[in-house]
Amino acid sequence: MYTFEELQDLVRERMAKQNFIDVPEKLFEPIDYILEDGGKRLRPTLLLMATNLYKDDIEKSIIPAIGVEIFHNYTLLHDDVMDDADIRRGRPTVHKKWDKNVAILSGDAAAITAYMYLVTCEDKYLRSAISTFNNVAMDVCKGQQYDMEFETRMDVTVEEYVHMIYLKTAALIAGSLKLGAAFGDASEKEQDMLYDFGKYLGIAFQLQDDHLDAYGDVKTFGKKIGGDIISNKKTFLLISAMKLAKGEQKERLLAQINATDFNEEDKIKTVTEIYNELGIEKLVKEEIVKYIDKSIEILNDINVSEDRKVILLEMVTILKDRIY
Amino acid sequence: MYTFEELQDLVRERMAKQNFIDVPEKLFEPIDYILEDGGKRLRPTLLLMATNLYKDDIEKSIIPAIGVEIFHNYTLLHDDVMDDADIRRGRPTVHKKWDKNVAILSGDAAAITAYMYLVTCEDKYLRSAISTFNNVAMDVCKGQQYDMEFETRMDVTVEEYVHMIYLKTAALIAGSLKLGAAFGDASEKEQDMLYDFGKYLGIAFQLQDDHLDAYGDVKTFGKKIGGDIISNKKTFLLISAMKLAKGEQKERLLAQINATDFNEEDKIKTVTEIYNELGIEKLVKEEIVKYIDKSIEILNDINVSEDRKVILLEMVTILKDRIY
Numbered sequence: 001m002y003t004f005e006e007l008q009d010l011v012r013e014r015m016a017k018q019n020f021i022d023v024p025e026k027l028f029e030p031i032d033y034i035l036e037d038g039g040k041r042l043r044p045t046l047l048l049m050a051t052n053l054y055k056d057d058i059e060k061s062i063i064p065a066i067g068v069e070i071f072h073n074y075t076l077l078h079d080d081v082m083d084d085a086d087i088r089r090g091r092p093t094v095h096k097k098w099d100k101n102v103a104i105l106s107g108d109a110a111a112i113t114a115y116m117y118l119v120t121c122e123d124k125y126l127r128s129a130i131s132t133f134n135n136v137a138m139d140v141c142k143g144q145q146y147d148m149e150f151e152t153r154m155d156v157t158v159e160e161y162v163h164m165i166y167l168k169t170a171a172l173i174a175g176s177l178k179l180g181a182a183f184g185d186a187s188e189k190e191q192d193m194l195y196d197f198g199k200y201l202g203i204a205f206q207l208q209d210d211h212l213d214a215y216g217d218v219k220t221f222g223k224k225i226g227g228d229i230i231s232n233k234k235t236f237l238l239i240s241a242m243k244l245a246k247g248e249q250k251e252r253l254l255a256q257i258n259a260t261d262f263n264e265e266d267k268i269k270t271v272t273e274i275y276n277e278l279g280i281e282k283l284v285k286e287e288i289v290k291y292i293d294k295s296i297e298i299l300n301d302i303n304v305s306e307d308r309k310v311i312l313l314e315m316v317t318i319l320k321d322r323i324y
Numbered sequence: 325m326y327t328f329e330e331l332q333d334l335v336r337e338r339m340a341k342q343n344f345i346d347v348p349e350k351l352f353e354p355i356d357y358i359l360e361d362g363g364k365r366l367r368p369t370l371l372l373m374a375t376n377l378y379k380d381d382i383e384k385s386i387i388p389a390i391g392v393e394i395f396h397n398y399t400l401l402h403d404d405v406m407d408d409a410d411i412r413r414g415r416p417t418v419h420k421k422w423d424k425n426v427a428i429l430s431g432d433a434a435a436i437t438a439y440m441y442l443v444t445c446e447d448k449y450l451r452s453a454i455s456t457f458n459n460v461a462m463d464v465c466k467g468q469q470y471d472m473e474f475e476t477r478m479d480v481t482v483e484e485y486v487h488m489i490y491l492k493t494a495a496l497i498a499g500s501l502k503l504g505a506a507f508g509d510a511s512e513k514e515q516d517m518l519y520d521f522g523k524y525l526g527i528a529f530q531l532q533d534d535h536l537d538a539y540g541d542v543k544t545f546g547k548k549i550g551g552d553i554i555s556n557k558k559t560f561l562l563i564s565a566m567k568l569a570k571g572e573q574k575e576r577l578l579a580q581i582n583a584t585d586f587n588e589e590d591k592i593k594t595v596t597e598i599y600n601e602l603g604i605e606k607l608v609k610e611e612i613v614k615y616i617d618k619s620i621e622i623l624n625d626i627n628v629s630e631d632r633k634v635i636l637l638e639m640v641t642i643l644k645d646r647i648y
Contacts, residue, residue, distance in 0.1 A: 022466075023466075024466060024469045024470055024473065026469060026473065027465060027466060027469040078428055078429070078432060081425075081428060082425040082428060082429065100424075101405075101406040104402055104405060104406060104428060105402070105406065105465060105468055105469055105472075108402060108431075108432075108435070108465050112461045112462045112465065113462075115439065115454070115458050115461075119451070119454050119455065126450055126451055126454075127443070127447060127450055130439070130443050130450075130454065131443065134439050134443070137436045137439075138433060138436045138437075138440075141429060141432050141433040141436065142347075142348060142433075145348045145350060145351040145429060148425060148429075149348065149350065
């Protein structure tokens with residue numbers, strides 16, 4: 001059995017050995033750029049963990065796993081164009097470093113590269129792998145569409161929001177685990193269980209991201225605190241606050257949301273104060289734990305020996321422990 | 325045996341029966357929009373012709389063939405964003421009718437839809453089909469990249485140009501024929517021959533498009549005459565003229581290319597005059613015929629009875645007859 005860190009290192013090591021450059025170089029340089037910048041390699045690592053749940057030999061899962069990571073980075077690349085984001089993981093985004101056309105076309109080429117890596121899986125897995133991948137790839141597009149639509153909507157419900165983050169973030173995590181299980185020769189039922197495990201885990205990850213935007217430590221969060229607040233992003237926090245705030249409190253919140261000319265620090269401070277008055281942090285923590293517990297429940301039902309499940313369980317438990 | 329027109333009608337009929345709309349609707353409406361506007365349906369029709377070369381029953385090729393057409397339209401959609409084109413087949417482009425973000429994301433979803441259609445092929449064809457498709461999909465991206473790079477280059481050679489149009493246009497035509505042959509249980513050798521047939525045919529098609537931009541009849545061309553001339557597009561015509569023009573003639577040509585403020589009709593007239601002086605029309609016609617003849621040569625070598633080849637041969641002959 002490999003630990004999370006061992007598999008993460010393995011993914012990094014193998015990715016470093018890939019040659020993503022072909023001619024014309026300008027098409028491939030941005031792909032190389034987005035893949036060289038680190039990142040947690042969460043999805044390929046989870047894919048390998050799922051294979052490793054059933055098999056000791058995970059070698060044949062590695063290249064398809066890298067395919068999933070390439071796909072993930074391609075979605076970030078195109079999302080950054082659509083959101084006109086300047087920075088990704090501390091470096092200029094592709095459309096800022098090059099331009100929009102480069103970002104669109106190199107993104108398209110990256111998506112195809114992802115498929116090329118994925119289909120290196122053995123014949124017996126091919127149809128199911130490509131079908132899983134197509135479905136989650138489409139889910140990611142749907143999620144991004146909802147996310148953009150939510151920007152101009154003030155009536156987004158928590159249910160709609162959770163469905164959106166499932167599509168945009170959790171589906172690819174879920175799909176990675178399902179693919180890994182398939183490559184481990186798990187039964188279809190167990191593949192679907194690992195999908196659901198990943199779905200709940202992915203939702204919990206995103207809610208934790210929402211949580212840390214307001215309540216995180218800048219040193220460990222890796223992003224500026226309050227970014228979501230400044231941009232009025234419809235996170236679990238804001239949606240819940242909009243629902244719970246009444247009277248003068250709601251007016252204060254709406255005043256912050258509607259302000260076009262504001263001091264960023266003041267806005268973060270005021271909105272966070274309203275969150276505190278409404279007990280939003282407790283709410284989001286409860287929601288995160290709810291999804292973590294759902295994922296643990298599924299993991300418990302998976303029919304492999306406890307000693308093989310321990311690595312996945314440990315990872316989830318660490319996430320849960322961090323909440324309180 | 326089906327005629328070209330019968331297969332074209334079959335593709336149109338089946339495409340009209342597809343439901344491309346899912347939720348969120350805004351993601352899928354542009355896909356439906358780009359697929360409802362007609363077009364020649366050349367690629368899926370050629371795919372079916374290639375299957376029909378080997379088999380009477382082409383039913384199982386139809387949905388994958390539609391996948392190829394979806395992919396083609398997706399590339400046009402993203403190309404139109406990159407080129408900031410206003411009109412496609414007489415209607416506003418997606419990024420004009422909606423906006424750029426819609427065009428990027430719906431394009432991404434269309435690419436995934438194309439894969440979903442393609443992988444409906446039978447298991448025995450799946451690996452080779454997806455591999456052919458991945459390769460030509462990547463070629464299309466490479467071709468678009470070269471095309472964009474050529475915009476700012478004045479030293480593009482005819483060889484580079486032909487390689488670019490092979491990647492951008494001919495590869496998908498070639499791939500369609502190869503896929504169709506594979507679904508017809510043709511040998512790998514014959515699949516590759518049909519690929520090469522399509523490659524030369526596709527190059528001839530694009531050169532004919534270049535030719536008609538300057539020398540076509542506005543009624544049958546379907547586009548404005550001289551569009552390539554106005555935008556200084558590095559077509560076979562301009563590249564050849566740049567190579568052949570000397571002295572005062574070259575100065576006149578460069579003056580037209582470098583002019584920032586000009587009357588469009590005057591520029592078309594002057595550049596066409598230079599083309600006429602240099603015998604460019606004869607040159608491009610010879611080049612088209614060269615590629616058509618290469619494609620006919622391959623078709624002759626394909627090991628099926630003459631009566632099955634007659635439809636493809638007729639199509640190529642009609643194209644050749646139109647040249648003179």
